[in-house]
Amino acid sequence: MLKLHNLHIGYNNSAPIVSSIDAELSDGCFCCLLGRNGTGKSTLLRTLAGLQPPLGGTIERPDSVGVVLTFVPDLLNTSVREMVAYGRLAHTGIWGRLHAEDYAFADEAIQLVGIQDISTRQLSTLSDGEKQKTMIARAIAQQSPLLLLDEPSAFLDYPSRRELMRLLQNLAHHHRKTVLLSTHDVELAAASADILWIIHNKALVKKNPQDFHPEEL
Numbered sequence: 001m002l003k004l005h006n007l008h009i010g011y012n013n014s015a016p017i018v019s020s021i022d023a024e025l026s027d028g029c030f031c032c033l034l035g036r037n038g039t040g041k042s043t044l045l046r047t048l049a050g051l052q053p054p055l056g057g058t059i060e061r062p063d064s065v066g067v068v069l070t071f072v073p074d075l076l077n078t079s080v081r082e083m084v085a086y087g088r089l090a091h092t093g094i095w096g097r098l099h100a101e102d103y104a105f106a107d108e109a110i111q112l113v114g115i116q117d118i119s120t121r122q123l124s125t126l127s128d129g130e131k132q133k134t135m136i137a138r139a140i141a142q143q144s145p146l147l148l149l150d151e152p153s154a155f156l157d158y159p160s161r162r163e164l165m166r167l168l169q170n171l172a173h174h175h176r177k178t179v180l181l182s183t184h185d186v187e188l189a190a191a192s193a194d195i196l197w198i199i200h201n202k203a204l205v206k207k208n209p210q211d212f213h214p215e216e217l
Contacts, residue, residue, distance in 0.1 A: 001024070003023075004021045004023045004059055008021070012055075017039075017202065018044060021057065023197065025178050025195075027178055028172050029179070029194050031179065031196070032181060033182040034197070035198060036217055041150070041182040044199070045148050046069075046150075049067045062145045066146065068132075068148070069135075073123075075123055076122075079123070080110070080137075083134055084109055085098050085105075088102035090142060115137060129156045145176075145177055145178060152183075153165075154184075172194070180197075189209075194209075
């Protein structure tokens with residue numbers, strides 16, 4: 001569950017980028033966030049993830065949030081499986097030691113995303129698309145009830161983008177996760193999402209996909 005009340009987002013010492021957001025997403029909801037470049041999609045996701053403070057209002061969210069941003073760390077001597085398993089660190093306590101159960105969650109996430117064939121490769125050898133899939137698997141392995149993804153399909157070809165949307169739908173509908181992702185793939189978003197959030201004229205507009213027209217952006 002994610003609830004926003006009178007939320008204002010932006011940066012200190014400047015006017016809000018988006019104001020007076022009142023919205024909520026229930027468990028099992030798959031939502032796509034649309035808007036032109038520079039309208040505040042990434043700022044909203046970073047605020048919801050707790051990576052930057054809101055300028056006003058309140059956010060109700062689970063204690064654990066899985067986050068996939070456009071930035072992908074390029075760690076040396078780290079395999080795909082190890083990076084995915086790092087998603088379990090929040091569950092390991094003060095010692096930060098990964099156990100067999102943590103790697104089991106990582107392997108399940110790797111299989112869900114379909115990257116078994118690259119699981120032993122080093123991050124530094126991956127393409128941008130492979131790195132993005134790795135970070136999605138890492139967020140899934142975290143087993144958080146809320147997933148926030150910023151342009152997760154940016155480096156994927158069209159068949160991979162469709163596959164990703166089906167995966168996120170499955171996580172929402174069958175695993176009861178709340179999934180919110182930003183995307184520029186308007187047609188695929190409208191065909192896949194349960195609800196659309198659209199940032200337009202510094203406001204958040206909620207739309208049913210069947211009522212959405214691309215010229216509204």
